[in-house]
Each structure stands twice: as structure tokens, then as C-alpha cells.
Amino acid sequence: MSILLVSRGRDVSPWIDAIQSERPDLEVRVYPDTAPKEDITFAISWNHPLGVFKEFPNLKCIASMGAGVDHILKDPELPENVVITRVTDEHLTNDMATFTTAVVLNYMRGLSAYKAAENESHWQPKPYLRQRDFTVGVMGMGVLGAEAAMQLKKLGFSVQGWAKSHKNIEAIPVYAGADELDYFLATSHVLICLLPLTPETANILNKTTFEKLPEGAYVINVARGEHLVEEDLLEMLDKGQLAGASLDVFRTEPLPKEHPFWEHPKIDVTPHIASVTNPASAAKQILQNYDRLTMGEPLINIVSRTKGY
Incomplete structure (x- = not known):
């Protein structure tokens, strides 16, 4: 054999x-x-x-x-x-959890904005958030999602999850199914997508979903590019419904050089390296x-x- x-x-x-x-x-x-x-x-x-x-x-x-x-x-x-x-x-799981934690911390302290200011030699301190100021919602509470949620919880963040079915995870409320999705979205100021890609979850990061988030929410996609409707993300960013997004996965990889995500000031792009x-x-x-x-x-x-x- x-x-x-x-x-x-x-x-x-x-x-x-x-x-x-x-x-x-x-x-x-x-x-x-x-x-x-x-x-x-x-x-x-x-x-x-x-x-x-x-x-x-x-x-x-x-x-x-x-x-x-x-x-x-x-x-x-x-x-x-x-x-x-x-x-x-366990290496894959821990790598994903540390990456998502790093992205949430970057969002909380506004570090990407300071990097942009540095490139322009512009000194401008800005207000920042603390853990108690917002709730992180993790879509997909399998092995990767659960560990990401638990690491954020250990750092003092308010964390909740959403999955196809109910999960029993200590100290983390997990909502389930279509009936509980709207409440989960309405109370998630940072949304992390760690869903498996299935016919039911394809294109789930769309305009309807984004409009149910609190105004000024932040979106992190580390699952699959096919979860995201790219045009809807750009529209919601430009309208101000979303404050920003961190994207590690894309429908076409490598991301084409002419793609609008590269130049968008509210989008951070990483080349599918969250967990290798x-x-x-x-x-x-x-x-x-x-x-x-x-x-x-x-x-x-x-x-x-x-x-x-």
C-alpha cells in the first residue's frame, strides 16, 4: 500500500x-x-x-x-x-486563538491607526477601549472557536458564542440556531467568524448580518473567504455601520493586487497565516x-x- x-x-x-x-x-x-x-x-x-x-x-x-x-x-x-x-x-488550535486575540487587542488599542499615522509622521494620541467596553462574539464554537473564546475570556473580555447547536462551555454563553442569531449579533461589538464552510454558512457575512450588529462593530474573518460577501463589507464600511475589518482569508488567494481590500483604510489584510x-x-x-x-x-x-x- x-x-x-x-x-x-x-x-x-x-x-x-x-x-x-x-x-x-x-x-x-x-x-x-x-x-x-x-x-x-x-x-x-x-x-x-x-x-x-x-x-x-x-x-x-x-x-x-x-x-x-x-x-x-x-x-x-x-x-x-x-x-x-x-x-x-493543539498547535493549530493555539495558533488560531493567539492570532484572534492579537487582532482583538489591536482593534481595542487602535494600533493599525497609529501605524498609518507613523507612515505620515503624524503624532496624534487617540482614546482607546478596554475589555469591559465591548463584547466579542465568536461564530463557530468548534475546537478552534471554543479555544479562541476561552483565551479572550481569560484576558478579561466579555465573550459569547454562536453555533448550529447548543454547546456547554464554562463561563461562555453560547447561542444556537437561527432563532438566537439576531440577539447574538445585536450584542456582539466584535464579530469573529470561525465557522466551517457549508452550504448553510456560505455568504453568512453579508449586509443583513452586518446591519444586525451594533453600529461601529468590527469584523474578523479567519474562517473561509466564501463566508464573506465582499461587496457588502465594503458598503457597510463606507456607510459607517462597521468600524473596520481584519481579513485573513479570501475568495481568491493570493488576493489580487488590484483588489480594493488592499487600499481600504478600514481593512487590515493578512495572507492566510492565522493558523498554519x-x-x-x-x-x-x-x-x-x-x-x-x-x-x-x-x-x-x-x-x-x-x-x-
């Missing part, structure tokens, strides 16, 4: 090194070098060419290289009998599933195709 790496636009050499460091005798193939295809039972994937997995008659599992699986599930020709798994890694999978760490977890598959044992971190996460 062989492991197949399938990834467009990503250097997979760190993954090869990580896997071979753990299992020197395990054969690793990189798409399109897949012959013989009958030997492939396990694939590790990110942004694969659609329809490619139907070429492998003995494929049993597709493991995402990261926490997200929308790049796999969007394939209409995905084999029905193949199990899909995701990475749940460490191949050395993730490979250990993925290989556990490879071993389980080989021995006929149940896999871990299985994704529900129905839920999309």
Missing part, C-alpha cells in the same frame, strides 16, 4: 519529509505520479483537482492537510465509500489513522459529509 499526496499550489516536500521521518519504509507518492493506482488506499489532500479521487479503485480514506474540509467536500465526484478525516492539532498546519505535528496524527485503516480499526477525526465538518 502507498500514501498519496494531492495538493495544488502547495509545496508538499515538508509533508514528505515529515512522513518519511516517522515511517522511512512507507512509500509516498505525489500526484500525478500515482502508478500503480490500485496500490493507493490512503490520500492526504489539500485543494485537489476535482474528480481525481475516482481514479483510485482501492482508496479508503482522504485526510485533509488541515482543519478545514470544504476543499474536499466540494468535489461532486467524491467516491461515496471513502472516509474523510481532518486534522485537530505544521506537517511534522500533523503527520503523526494522520499516520495514526493510516495505521488504524491498515489494521481495520475505527478512524479518528472523521468528518460528517452531511454536516460538512
Whole structure:
């Protein structure tokens, strides 16, 4: 049996090194070098060419290289009998939580505005916020969202969450479903999107959502670019309904040089670096599933195709 790496636009050499460091005798193939295809039972994937997995008659599992699986599930020709798994890694989780905390702190103290002033040699102290002055709302209370919320709570922020179903997280109220979304939005002065990308959550960061936030709210998107309706964000920023936004993910990546987000004074852009999978760490977890598959044992971190996460 062989492991197949399938990834467009990503250097997979760190993954090869990580896997071979753990299992020197395990054969690793990189798409399109897949012959013989009958030997492939396990694939590790990110942004694969659609329809490619139907070429492998003995494929049993597709493991995402990261926490997200929308790049796999969007394939209409995905084999029905193949199990899909995701990475749940403490490094990924902590990286996301520290990044979102840094962005909230930057918003609270207005540091981006001072950087702009520095570029113009302009000295102008401004009032700033404190933790008690606003509430942070986290959309998506899975592993990443829950940890982000808890880290902010430990720093003294008022934090609340929203999810598809109710969650029991100590000291953090979590609202659930469409019936409780409006109240959650109306009381969230900073909105962090950490939702999985599903048909239900695509385009959820839209004009209707933004209008339900308090006037002058701040939006942080570290989930997927497809969550955000870009034109609606620009309109709400220009009208003053939103005070600003921090965006780490985009519909097109890299973000085109001519995109209006680059020059907008109320938008901070980062190049999808909020939480980056460490191949050395993730490979250990993925290989556990490879071993389980080989021995006929149940896999871990299985994704529900129905839920999309």
C-alpha cells in the first residue's frame, strides 16, 4: 500500500519529509505520479483537482492537510465509500486563538491607526477601549472557536458564542440556531467568524448580518473567504455601520493586487497565516489513522459529509 499526496499550489516536500521521518519504509507518492493506482488506499489532500479521487479503485480514506474540509467536500465526484478525516492539532488550535486575540487587542488599542499615522509622521494620541467596553462574539464554537473564546475570556473580555447547536462551555454563553442569531449579533461589538464552510454558512457575512450588529462593530474573518460577501463589507464600511475589518482569508488567494481590500483604510489584510498546519505535528496524527485503516480499526477525526465538518 502507498500514501498519496494531492495538493495544488502547495509545496508538499515538508509533508514528505515529515512522513518519511516517522515511517522511512512507507512509500509516498505525489500526484500525478500515482502508478500503480490500485496500490493507493490512503490520500492526504489539500485543494485537489476535482474528480481525481475516482481514479483510485482501492482508496479508503482522504485526510485533509488541515482543519478545514470544504476543499474536499466540494468535489461532486467524491467516491461515496471513502472516509474523510481532518486534522485537530493543539498547535493549530493555539495558533488560531493567539492570532484572534492579537487582532482583538489591536482593534481595542487602535494600533493599525497609529501605524498609518507613523507612515505620515503624524503624532496624534487617540482614546482607546478596554475589555469591559465591548463584547466579542465568536461564530463557530468548534475546537478552534471554543479555544479562541476561552483565551479572550481569560484576558478579561466579555465573550459569547454562536453555533448550529447548543454547546456547554464554562463561563461562555453560547447561542444556537437561527432563532438566537439576531440577539447574538445585536450584542456582539466584535464579530469573529470561525465557522466551517457549508452550504448553510456560505455568504453568512453579508449586509443583513452586518446591519444586525451594533453600529461601529468590527469584523474578523479567519474562517473561509466564501463566508464573506465582499461587496457588502465594503458598503457597510463606507456607510459607517462597521468600524473596520481584519481579513485573513479570501475568495481568491493570493488576493489580487488590484483588489480594493488592499487600499481600504478600514481593512487590515493578512495572507492566510492565522493558523498554519505544521506537517511534522500533523503527520503523526494522520499516520495514526493510516495505521488504524491498515489494521481495520475505527478512524479518528472523521468528518460528517452531511454536516460538512
